[in-house]
Amino acid sequence: MKTMIKAIAVGLICASPASAEDPAITFDYDGTFEDATFAVEDAIVSKGLVIDYRSRTGDMLERTRADVGSDVTIFDAADVFLFCSAVVSRQVMEADPANIVYCPYSIYVADQAGKVTIGFPNYPDGPMQAVEDLLTEIVEEATSF
Known part of the structure; x- marks a missing residue:
């Protein structure tokens, strides 16, 4: 039921x-x-969060395309924002210290042939839902104008 509600909510936005x-x-x-x-x-x-790093993933892939023997342009542009939340991180890691593997959290922005997409990882059910909720709030704010 929880997965169904989550899928409907995500679809609605x-x-x-x-x-x-x-x-x-x-x-x-x-x-x-x-x-x-x-x-x-x-x-x-x-949200009061600090961006730890902005990865210029699209630039890297394009810059190294010929070096790795490819002629495929994957993205016109793509960046990944890495950041953490002390509150949410503490919550999910107190529930299970192994959740450290998911930190820092990331949101990407990608442009493929003029179609711009914003996304983030689909985390496992359970305590990591708090991270998904935070990332959803951030992306909803970014996509509402």
Whole structure:
């Protein structure tokens, strides 16, 4: 029942429904990559969180494309924001110290042929739902204008 409710809620906010097999929960963004990255950064900071690192994953993949023998451009642009929440991290790690493996948390923004997507990992059921809830709040703020 919990998984069904979660899938319906995610679907209602313009996301692809998530199942246990989906590696990411994704949201379409109606705007440019630059606007989406600004909105995500702003939404993270507005929660009082600090961005530890912004990975320019799309740039790296394009820069190394020829070096690894590929002629495929995967993304027009893609960045991953890494950050943590002391409150949520303590909550999930007090429930199970092994949840440290999921920290820091990440939200990505990707542009593929003009389609901008924002997403984050689909965490396991249980205590990690608190992280999914936080990331969903952040992405909902970033995608509402």
